[in-house]
Amino acid sequence: MNLYPINAGNFKLDGGAMFGVVPKSLWQRTNPADANNMIDLTARCLLIEEGNRLILIDNGMGNKQSDKFYGYYHPWGDYSLSSSLKSYGFHEDDITDVFMTHLHFDHCGGSIKRNKDNTGFEPAFKNANFWSNKDHWKWATQPNRREKASFLKENIMPMEESGQLKFTDIPELDTLENSKLGFDIFFANGHTDKQMIPLIKYKGKTIAFMADLLPTVGHLPLPFVMGYDTRPLLTLNEKEIFLNRAADNNYYLFLEHDAHNEIITVKHTEKGVRLKNTYTTEDIFK
Template sequence: MKIHSIEAGNFKLDGGAMFGVVPKSLWTRTNPADSNNMIDMAARCLLIENRDRLTLLDTGMGKKQSEKFFGYYYMDHKYDLDSSLKEKGFSRDDITDVFLTHLHFDHCGGVIQKSSKGDFYEPAFAKAEIHTNSSHWKWATEPNAREKASFLKENINPIEESGQLKFISQNSSYEKQNEMDFDILFVDGHTEKMMIPHIHIDGKTFVYMADLLPTAGHIPLPYVMGYDTRPLLTLGEKEKFLNEAATKGYYLILEHDPYNEIITVKHTEKGVRLDKTFTFKDLL
C-alpha cells in the first residue's frame, strides 16, 4: 500500500470562524491572518494505492462554481486535482473509489463537475464508487439552517443520481470492519458522522484528520472551529483522539494546514501538544 498527497487548491477562510472563541492574539501565532482577517488553508486530499484499487480521500472545492463564489474564499488554482494526479502518474479515470470524509463543499466539491457543454452536472470520476455513510447523507440532504450553506445541492444530488453512491457500514463509533482499505473513526462534533480514516502501513498508523484537527494550530483543546455544530462534543472527541494519538504514535495528516503536512503529538504537563512535523517525502 502507498499513499500520496494530492493538492486540490489552497484557499482562505476567516480566522475568527476557524478558531471560535479563542482570541486572535493567540491563534495568529500559528495561523497568521491577512488584513481581511483571512488565514491560509490547504485542500490536501489523499490518494491510497492498494493493489488494483486507487482511492481518493476528499476532493477539495472543485472548479464548477462561479468566480463570485471562489472570490469569497480567495481560491488559488495553482494546484488542482488533475495536475496533482498527473504528477503522481494517474488520471481521474484511474480512480476506483472516492471516499468523502463529509459533504461540506470544501471537501466534496471536486467530486462533481459540469458537463463538457456546461448544461448539467456529472461525476468527475466516471469509473469510481463514491462513499459516504447513510447518517451523514441524511444530515446533508436535510440540512439544518446553520450548515445549509455548506451542503450545496449541486455537489450532493448528482452523486445519488449517478448511481455511484455507496454507503459505508457503520456499527460503532470506530469501525474496523468495512469495505475500505482502512479503519474509520466516526465523530459528530463538527458535523454528523464525519469519517476519520486510519491507514496502517509498515507498522505505522496514518490518520487523515479532515476537520477534527484542521491545522496544527488547533491542537489545544479549546481551539475549536466556529463552524462546528456541537463544539462541546468536539472537545471530548479531540481529547480522546489526541491522547490516543500521543500514546500510540500516530502520524496525523492535516487536510487544511498549508504549512504542516504530517505531524505527531506528545503528552506534556499542559496536555497534548505538537511533537514533530514531517513532509510526505520524509515518510512516504
C-alpha cells in the same frame, strides 16, 4: 501500498471563524492572518494505491462554481486536483473509489463537474464508487439551516443519480469501524454528523487523515475549536479521545487544511496533548 498527497487547491478563510471563541492574540501565533484577517489553508487530499484500487480521500472544492463563489475563499497558488493527480501519473478516470470524510463543499466539491454542454452535472470520476455513510448522507441532503450553505446540491445529488453512491457501515459503539475500503474509521459528530476520520496502516505506521477534527497544528489545544462546528462541546470531547489515542499509539496525523504543515505526531505534556514532530509527506511516504 503507495500513498500520494494530492493538493486540490489553496484558499483562505477568516481566522476568527476558524478558531471560534479563541482570541486572535492566541491563534495568530500559529496561523498568522493577513490584513483582512484571512489565514492560509489548503485542501490536501490523500490517494491510496493498493492492488487494483485507487482510493481518493476527499477532493477539495472543485472547479464548477462561479467566480463570485470562489472569490469568497481567495484561491492562491497553482495547485489543482487534476494537475496534482497528473504529477503522479494518474487521471480522474483511474480512480476506483472516492471516500468523503463529509459532504461540506470544500471536501467533496471535486466529486462532480459540469457536463460537456454545460446543461447539468456529472461525476468527475466516472469509474469510481463514491463513499459516504447513511446518517451523514441524510444530514447533508436534509440540512439544518446552519450548515445548509455548506451542503451544495450540485455537489451531492449527482452521486446518487449516477448510481455510483455507496455507504460504509457505522459502528453501534464508540469503536473504530473497519471500512469496506480496508482502513479503520473514527466517527466524529462535533463538526458535522458522522464525519469519518480514516486511519490507514502503512509500513508499520498509522496515518490518520484528520479532515476537520484537527484542521491545523494551531487547533491542537482542546478549546481551539472552529466556529463552524455544529456541536463544539462534542468536538472538545472527541478531540480529547482521539488525540490521547494518537499520542499513546504514535499516530501520524495527516493535516488536510494546514497549508504549511503536512504531517505531525503528538505527545502528552502537562498542558495536554501537544506537537511532537512535524514531517513532510515525502518524509513518511518515500
